[in-house]
Amino acid sequence: MGFLGSLFKKKTPAPARPAPPAALSWRTTAVTRETPSSISFEVDATMDFKAGQFVLLRPTAALPWRAYSFSRGPGLPLRLTVKAVPNGAVSPYLTTKLAVGDVLEVKGPYGQFVLPATFQRALFIAGGSGITPFVSMLQAQEKLGWPTPITLLDFNRTATEQILKADLDALLASSGGKLELVHVLDDATSGPKGPPTKDNFLALFAGRENPDVVAMCGPEPMMDLARAVVLERYPGVTLLEEKFSVAHDGDPAGASHQVEFVQDGKSKTFPVKEGEHVLAAARKAGLNMSAGCEMGACGVCRVKVVSGSVQVPDDACLSDGEKADGYALVCVGTVKGDCKIEPAP
Numbered sequence: 001m002g003f004l005g006s007l008f009k010k011k012t013p014a015p016a017r018p019a020p021p022a023a024l025s026w027r028t029t030a031v032t033r034e035t036p037s038s039i040s041f042e043v044d045a046t047m048d049f050k051a052g053q054f055v056l057l058r059p060t061a062a063l064p065w066r067a068y069s070f071s072r073g074p075g076l077p078l079r080l081t082v083k084a085v086p087n088g089a090v091s092p093y094l095t096t097k098l099a100v101g102d103v104l105e106v107k108g109p110y111g112q113f114v115l116p117a118t119f120q121r122a123l124f125i126a127g128g129s130g131i132t133p134f135v136s137m138l139q140a141q142e143k144l145g146w147p148t149p150i151t152l153l154d155f156n157r158t159a160t161e162q163i164l165k166a167d168l169d170a171l172l173a174s175s176g177g178k179l180e181l182v183h184v185l186d187d188a189t190s191g192p193k194g195p196p197t198k199d200n201f202l203a204l205f206a207g208r209e210n211p212d213v214v215a216m217c218g219p220e221p222m223m224d225l226a227r228a229v230v231l232e233r234y235p236g237v238t239l240l241e242e243k244f245s246v247a248h249d250g251d252p253a254g255a256s257h258q259v260e261f262v263q264d265g266k267s268k269t270f271p272v273k274e275g276e277h278v279l280a281a282a283r284k285a286g287l288n289m290s291a292g293c294e295m296g297a298c299g300v301c302r303v304k305v306v307s308g309s310v311q312v313p314d315d316a317c318l319s320d321g322e323k324a325d326g327y328a329l330v331c332v333g334t335v336k337g338d339c340k341i342e343p344a345p
């Protein structure tokens, strides 16, 4: 494009804000124990989703919403798989109390943890329950006739904790050599051994062809380590990440700032502490702002920042262009000074 072209090039407008999703009711039709600490369950519903996406659900109105990825490919009977996190608010309930006939409140689907339409070779890195979206992705690849080679590194502490192993074995058998399945166990006496350390990752990458896509899903510490090793070993690779451990309750402390929210000509100002999510502070002040996933994944809570600034984590669903145009997400956004916001168009 010439100088004048770039000078007068119009900025692409930010995509319209999605409507808040209506909560759905799903009735549980089957509950299967996967391992001592995890279950899978099926429901009496259908949903259009992309392999790798998740829903938010809560088993009762008294419990908080939590995210769970589909553990089957699109078009198959819907299934979710949950591993108990000790002392967690929701997962111990689901893994010990969920029964056939129970009704769950559900919102979604959400998420950008989705493979590109085409790629040459993929490396998947899963930790524990982080295997769920990969089973969905692999079943989608199976439906496409296994167009591309994929290596899956499946990290678990012990063989008894391996989730969805029967599904993985069936995928391996159907893949005609396109899927390489590597089980990495902390207590392995033969074969690849964990835990996921830098040396163990490098040993697993050695001797394998370079991927153009790496997708990783699991608890945050493993992901942080894997990201650093992957970017060093495969510079320029397309990296997809889904963190399964999310801080739901921030630890607001320190200074308090004033946020002014302007809507339909009316204005309300409320205090937000450093580290506190703007949406949570707005609710405490009795202000009902639009929200969906409440974890930076859907864009429903997007606002325009009129003055000041709102910090949004890098992995939230806001493009660099939207950030540059002054958009922010209040569900995961925090402030370090006073600011003025209004609903995004």
Ligand SMILES: Cc1cc2nc3c(=O)[nH]c(=O)nc-3n(C[C@H](O)[C@H](O)[C@H](O)COP(=O)(O)OP(=O)(O)OC[C@H]3O[C@@H](n4cnc5c(N)ncnc54)[C@H](O)[C@@H]3O)c2cc1C
Residues within 6 Å of the ligand: 054, 066, 067, 068, 069, 070, 081, 082, 083, 084, 085, 086, 087, 088, 089, 090, 091, 092, 111, 129, 132, 133, 219, 242, 243, 244, 245, 246, 247, 248
């Ligand atoms: C996009 C997405 C998809 C997810 N998909 C699945 C899935 O398919 N299957 C599944 O079992 N889980 C999945 N999770 C995790 C799930 O949403 C919950 O975080 C998990 O079940 C714990 O919820 P809880 O209410 O029991 O624990 P909480 O009450 O939220 O947490 C209790 C404590 O455990 C820590 N914690 C929370 N989650 C984890 C974790 N995964 N590992 C280690 N520590 C943790 C918390 O920081 C907290 O200290 C997903 C998370 C995200 C963000």
Ligand code: FES
Residues within 6 Å of the ligand: 290, 291, 292, 293, 294, 295, 296, 297, 298, 299, 300, 301, 302, 317, 329, 330, 331, 332
């Ligand atoms: S509510 Fe979904 S991104 Fe904020």
